[in-house]
Amino acid sequence: MRKAPLPGHASLADVAARAGVSTATVSRVLNGTAAVAQDALQRVQRACRELNYVPNGAARALSSRRTRTIGAVVPSIENAGFAVAIGALQRWLVTSGYTLIVASSDYDPAVELREVSLLMSRGIDGLLLVGGEHHPDLVPMLEQQELPFIETWTLSDAHACVGFDNVAAARQLTDYLLDLGHVDIGVIAGRMLHNDRAASRVAGVRQALEARGLKLPTEWMIERPYRILEGRLAMKAMLARRLRPTAVICGNDQLAFGALIEAQASGLSVPDDMSITGFNDLDFAAYLDPPLTTVSVPADQIGVIAGEYLLGRADGKPVLRVNEVLTKLIVRASTAPPCSQR
Amino acid sequence: MRKAPLPGHASLADVAARAGVSTATVSRVLNGTAAVAQDALQRVQRACRELNYVPNGAARALSSRRTRTIGAVVPSIENAGFAVAIGALQRWLVTSGYTLIVASSDYDPAVELREVSLLMSRGIDGLLLVGGEHHPDLVPMLEQQELPFIETWTLSDAHACVGFDNVAAARQLTDYLLDLGHVDIGVIAGRMLHNDRAASRVAGVRQALEARGLKLPTEWMIERPYRILEGRLAMKAMLARRLRPTAVICGNDQLAFGALIEAQASGLSVPDDMSITGFNDLDFAAYLDPPLTTVSVPADQIGVIAGEYLLGRADGKPVLRVNEVLTKLIVRASTAPPCSQR
DNA sequence: GTTAAAAATGTAAGCGCTTACATAAAGAGG
DNA sequence: CCTCTTTATGTAAGCGCTTACATTTTTAAC
Structure with missing residues (x-):
């Protein structure tokens, strides 16, 4: 049941046919996983352009067993600190071709658990969590599925983390x-x-x-x-x-x-x-x-470091389990010695 | 090359085997797409639990041709208004089992185009955009791939939109x-x-x-x-x-x-x-x-209505193309008649 | 009790990629 | 000029689901 060769929805096989090569070669060009001859490479790139080829992420994820997607479940995306971390994380991930799924738990461990389950069944390669207090089933579930995760805004002696004391x-x-x-x-x-x-x-x-x-x-x-x-x-x-x-x-x-x-x-x-x-x-x-x-609090740093950790884990690279960021006391004018002292 | 029956990473076939039914029946139970006998249903649910079954979203997306994921590309997730809309959208989507991918364009049409391309290749069923001003290649690309999208924070006479004048x-x-x-x-x-x-x-x-x-x-x-x-x-x-x-x-x-x-x-x-x-x-x-x-500006409403529109489109239900939300002048004390008038 | 219709279940063919593995082409060495 | 590597390419087997279609079982109708 081959679909009609509409200009939209071309598959990798369509590209291969048009470029006169095999699907394997097209895949190699797209992923840069192996050397491809100059002319073949150009024919493939041309075919992709002409057919408006858009890769099918689901198929890619299914066969490669990597979704190239990271999940983040924060208490509330409306909270400026979390929004900044999420923004920094996403900008970091995109440079590696990763996308970011976000969800809010509203400070409710049961909701957090549900959100994480949904993300896992949707497919993610890593997960950002906030804090170290979760539903008792959460961490076992992550470990059982061997999903890399990192706790943020806190320092943990059990799990990977990026944050401060x-x-x-x-x-x-x-x-x-x-x-x-x-x-x-x-x-x-x-x-x-x-x-x-x-x-x-x-x-x-x-x-x-x-x-x-x-x-x-x-x-x-x-x-x-x-x-x-x-x-x-x-x-x-x-x-x-x-x-x-x-x-x-x-x-x-x-x-x-x-x-x-x-x-x-x-x-x-x-x-x-x-x-x-x-x-x-x-x-x-x-x-x-x-x-x-x-x-x-360097929220943006937290986001970036979480991204480095998660992508590192996804690539099997060595990573630091504990990542401390520095907070700084900013003294301005809303504090002064008490009356009695002056 | 059947993998070992580890307790983690069970597949739908493993569940089917354990419950003594076919994969089709398991799928029916999981998706509620058809009636299943009481006892079979319970055996399947039990097997899922015992095997810690987590569905593989990529496989599901590949065969059903729906990713159950919506994308959102906003200028800046750090902007409180967008963060509120994103939060409201996500909370709405989760009630239908959908997840949300977000990305920031930093007010740059070229970046927006790249982000959208990435989301498309990762797989989304609908897309939220902000404003009506985009890279010239963006809308053609979306239309060519027949991807439902909605412009927010604006009213458009060409595309679907939710916003105000x-x-x-x-x-x-x-x-x-x-x-x-x-x-x-x-x-x-x-x-x-x-x-x-x-x-x-x-x-x-x-x-x-x-x-x-x-x-x-x-x-x-x-x-x-x-x-x-x-x-x-x-x-x-x-x-x-x-x-x-x-x-x-x-x-x-x-x-x-x-x-x-x-x-x-x-x-x-x-x-x-x-x-x-x-x-x-x-x-x-x-x-x-x-x-x-x-x-x-009712940013939360914008998020929810965008969600309704996008899910409606994904389900082939009738939807409103133009959705106006109401802004309201909030008169407080930073305004008064000019000196000369008093 | 027979037969038709309805309900439940099973079979198996894909979905569009990646990736061992096999094969062919191109250099290298003598 | 022939063999041995090295490099480029092709072949095809999945990845884990959904779903049209076929089959079996149940229920209903007479």
Whole structure:
């Protein structure tokens, strides 16, 4: 049941026939897997052009057992950090002829598991995951199918990873505040359920505090989704407490943004009356009033390194299991010593 | 060369053998394409579970001639609007078992063409594009391969589309400013080269102006990439002019943000000394000081409708070629009548 | 009980590539 | 000029599914 030789949908066999060579030779030209004589090569290229030949990826994947596709499942593609990493990853992959499938898990391990299953049945050669906290069936499934994967935004001692130590980063930020003289420090964290990065950051704050004999009071610890509005609400709640902290560490820049405007709306001066910090150093952080002290995270590097790892694995090349990227404390004007110190 | 019956990598034939049925029956169970007896169905499901069966998407795509994958090529996945649309599209697709491949063109038609070629050769059943301005070879290529595609963020009279009339939206915004009494209106536009949305918005401003016998002076028309910093620079340049406008229309919220802080840094009061508007109504727009007057765009709707269209086409169902979504003028506090009017 | 129609299942031919392996052509060495 | 490599090309067997078609089993109708 050979199809009619329409100009569209030409197969490799059509190209071979037109170029007067075998399908094997055409395949060699297309993939550069073996030397082909000059004239044959040109005849094949010409035939491809004339027939508007578009390779059939499914057939190629089936016979070569490589899909040339990488999957990425992130909590939310709308999150600027993940979007940047995804963008960097894709731009890197395309230089090797790979495509990228993306999916969002909405911070739900069950959804993440389903998405990964779908990607696997669709066919991928590698997978990018965020964080180290997954559905219990996820990693066994990946290992059982021998699918290379890498965890991002975290450092793992079990799996391949590219990221940073969230605990240490938060500790550094807290130490900076402590060194400034702050003692009463509050936290507006992201939701910690199914988000080990958020949880680690809070743990880092606690560690730094405890190292100086301080504690994080329950009433100064508020947990909210990563949104500007939620930051406002959280700050409003915090300011309603009997005592208020002199510095508030926020889980990310959005929460900090919201916290900042709410503090100002309540008549507080930042940083004079209260210091506020963010995390991620998104584009707007430098332009808030006052400019936000935060921690920059090289999301693009994370994406690229994940790509290098995954393609390396796909090609059987040696790769590093653990890839640490550097975060940096960006001190701007939203932090200062507490009133009492001046 | 039958592979060893490892627990991983079981094929449909392995499942069939274990369940004591033919491969056709297994396929029917998996796809629900035909009725299967109760007991056979259960035996098959059990066998799948026991063998950890994962379907081979390449084989499925090859024989069924459907990849169950949609492609999306946007200018930049880092752009919040596109990220939202992509997220909404993916969440919609997954409910039908479809996956999404994404790629960024960086506002370059040549790159867009390459990305689309790559996606086509990898195999997709439909394609989302942004805007109506492409490389001349792009649409012919899609039509020749009979690949369903839809243009987004724009309305087209030639192709399928989901979006809005950028000219009309900008006109509405400008009319609002004109009604407020502004006569001296400047524009900080996004780069118009290879971005018909940006160009259309400027055209809309011009139309509204001309309808009242006004013009957009060259020195009040600045074109910059969509970034906060660029907005600052643009405003700085505009304020350096001999005469300054009483209102500045910015191509998007980022430019408006930058313009706003630069105006304030120069000692201007917004909106008293100058009105400023944005476009898109991103999350931060409502929280700027003053809150930004802008135009909201339902990016999530665009993504979902694009998904409906593409899946509809893939299933041969009737679909609407033109899908208009509604933008809305969001009046906040960054706009007011000009000084002279008060 | 017989027969026709409906329902369930099986058979096997591809889908369009890649890639061992076989074969032929072209150089190299003596 | 003939054999031995080396290089270029062809042959054909899958890759793991779907699906038209054939066959068998069940159910319904009379």
